[in-house]
Amino acid sequence: MNITRRTMLVGTGAIALGAAIHTKARAAEFTYKFANNLQPAHPLNVRLQEATAKILEETGGRLQINVFPASQLGNDTETLSQLRNGATEFFSLSPLILSTLVPNAAISGIGFAFPDYETVWKAMDGELGAYSRAEIEKKGLVPMEKIWDNGFRxxxxxxxxxxxxxxxxxxxxxxxxxxxxxxxxxxxxxxxxxxxxxxxxxxxxxxxxxxxxxxxxxxxxxxxxxxxxxxxxxxxMWDGFWFLANKTAWETLPEDIREIVAKNLNASAVDQRADTEKLNETVREELTxxxxxxxxxxxxxxxxxxxxxxxxxxxxxxxxxxxxxxxxxxxxxxxx
CATH class of the missing domain: 3.40.190.170 (Bacterial extracellular solute-binding protein, family 7)
Known part of the structure; x- marks a missing residue:
C-alpha cells in the first residue's frame, strides 16, 4: 500500500462515510468503540479503518467498530479507565503508559535496549511479547497477539x-x-x-x-x-501500541466473531508496522x-x-x- 498524507486523509473520510451508510441500512448486533490518541492520518488509524471495514464485512454486519482518534474520548489516563469499566470496548496504548496499571508492561521500553526493528519484532512476536501479554491479562484486559508500531523515539x-x-x-x-x-x-x-x-x-x-x-x-x-x-x-526508546479489549466486551462476542476480529487486527498490525517504518524513514526530509x-x-x-x-x-x-x-x-x- 502506497501511503501518502493525502491518501490517508481521503481514506479516513471514505471509511467513516461507509460506516454511516451501513448504520442506516441495518443496525449491527454489536457496536463497539475503539479509541486512540493519534491523528486520523497516522498509519495506525489508516490500517485500523481497513481492519474495521473487513470485520464489518466478514461478520456479515454483526460487529461494527467505530474509531475515535485524536483522544476524542479523553486523554490516555481517562480512556484507560473507560476501557477497564467497559465504557470503551477497545483502546490502543503504549506499553509504558499501560505500566501505570501493568508495571512490567514497560519492560519493552527500556532506554537503548533495541538496536533495530529486526530485534524489536523478533522480541515482541516472541518470548518478550508473550511475557508482556501475560502480565496484561493478569489485570483483566485482553491484548491482541501482535503489537502495533509507534517507532523509535x-x-x-x-x-x-x-x-x-x-x-x-x-x-x-x-x-x-x-x-x-x-x-x-x-x-x-x-x-x-x-x-x-x-x-x-x-x-x-x-x-x-x-x-x-x-x-x-x-x-x-x-x-x-x-x-x-x-x-x-x-x-x-522503541515504543508500540498494544491493541487492548475490555475482557467482558470481548467475551460477549461469539467465538466466530472474536476469531475474525483477532485475525484482521493482527494482520493490519503487521501492515501498519511496515507503513510506520517507511514513514519514519522518509518524514525527516518533510520535517526539514x-x-x-x-x-x-x-x-x-x-x-x-x-x-x-x-x-x-x-x-x-x-x-x-x-x-x-x-x-x-x-x-x-x-x-x-
Missing part, C-alpha cells in the same frame, strides 16, 4: 539542538504518564514533566516545556514542527522542509550516562531477574 526542542547527554541537563521535557520515562530523563539530569498527549502541542507552544520526545511520524502528523525547531535522532533541523548524536554516550546513573540496575530490580533475563535474551546483549 527522538528528542525535539524549541530552544537548542541536542548533541550530547550534557545538553539534556536542566532541559524541560514533556514525558508521557509513565514512571520509566520520568526515571530515564531524570537520570539525564533533565526536568521531565508528565503531560498527556492531548495537551502536548499547547504545552510546547506556551513554553510550559521546551521539548518532547516521540517518533518522527507523530511529530509530522501532529504538526509538532510548528512549535519545535530542533530534533536529535537519539533512537532512545517545514523548518526543523536535525542532529545525529552518539547514542553510546547516552547509554553510558544511563548506566553510570544506575538506571539499568534500578529497573532490573523493579522488573525482577526473570523478566530482565527475557529482555536481555531478546536484545542479545547485557544492559548493565
Amino acid at each position: 527522538q528528542i525535539t526542542s524549541s530552544n537548542k539542538p541536542i548533541n550530547s547527554p550534557e545538553d539534556l541537563k536542566g532541559f524541560k521535557i514533556r514525558v508521557p504518564p509513565s514512571p520509566l520515562w520520568q526515571s530515564m530523563f531524570t537520570a539525564f539530569g533533565s526536568s521531565p514533566t508528565t503531560i498527556n498527549f492531548a495537551e502536548v502541542y499547547t504545552a510546547l507552544s506556551t513554553g510550559i516545556v521546551d521539548g518532547q520526545e516521540n517518533p518522527l511520524a507523530i511529530a509530522s502528523t501532529s504538526k509538532l514542527y510548528e512549535v519545535q525547531k530542533h530534533c536529535a535522532m537519539t533512537n532512545h 522542509k517545514n523548518g526543523m533541523s536535525f542532529t545525529d548524536p552518539d547514542k553510546d554516550a547516552f547509554r553510558q550516562t544511563l548506566k553510570s546513573a544506575g538506571f539499568y540496575a534500578d529497573w532490573k530490580g523493579k522488573f525482577g531477574d526473570d523478566a530482565w533475563a527475557i529482555l536481555e535474551k531478546a536484545v542479545g546483549a547485557s544492559l548493565g
Whole structure:
C-alpha cells in the first residue's frame, strides 16, 4: 500500500462515510468503540479503518467498530479507565503508559535496549511479547497477539539542538504518564514533566516545556514542527501500541466473531508496522522542509550516562531477574 498524507486523509473520510451508510441500512448486533490518541492520518488509524471495514464485512454486519482518534474520548489516563469499566470496548496504548496499571508492561521500553526493528519484532512476536501479554491479562484486559508500531523515539526542542547527554541537563521535557520515562530523563539530569498527549502541542507552544520526545511520524502528523525547531535522532526508546479489549466486551462476542476480529487486527498490525517504518524513514526530509533541523548524536554516550546513573540496575530490580533475563535474551546483549 502506497501511503501518502493525502491518501490517508481521503481514506479516513471514505471509511467513516461507509460506516454511516451501513448504520442506516441495518443496525449491527454489536457496536463497539475503539479509541486512540493519534491523528486520523497516522498509519495506525489508516490500517485500523481497513481492519474495521473487513470485520464489518466478514461478520456479515454483526460487529461494527467505530474509531475515535485524536483522544476524542479523553486523554490516555481517562480512556484507560473507560476501557477497564467497559465504557470503551477497545483502546490502543503504549506499553509504558499501560505500566501505570501493568508495571512490567514497560519492560519493552527500556532506554537503548533495541538496536533495530529486526530485534524489536523478533522480541515482541516472541518470548518478550508473550511475557508482556501475560502480565496484561493478569489485570483483566485482553491484548491482541501482535503489537502495533509507534517507532523509535527522538528528542525535539524549541530552544537548542541536542548533541550530547550534557545538553539534556536542566532541559524541560514533556514525558508521557509513565514512571520509566520520568526515571530515564531524570537520570539525564533533565526536568521531565508528565503531560498527556492531548495537551502536548499547547504545552510546547506556551513554553510550559521546551521539548518532547516521540517518533518522527507523530511529530509530522501532529504538526509538532510548528512549535519545535530542533530534533536529535537519539533512537532512545522503541515504543508500540498494544491493541487492548475490555475482557467482558470481548467475551460477549461469539467465538466466530472474536476469531475474525483477532485475525484482521493482527494482520493490519503487521501492515501498519511496515507503513510506520517507511514513514519514519522518509518524514525527516518533510520535517526539514517545514523548518526543523536535525542532529545525529552518539547514542553510546547516552547509554553510558544511563548506566553510570544506575538506571539499568534500578529497573532490573523493579522488573525482577526473570523478566530482565527475557529482555536481555531478546536484545542479545547485557544492559548493565
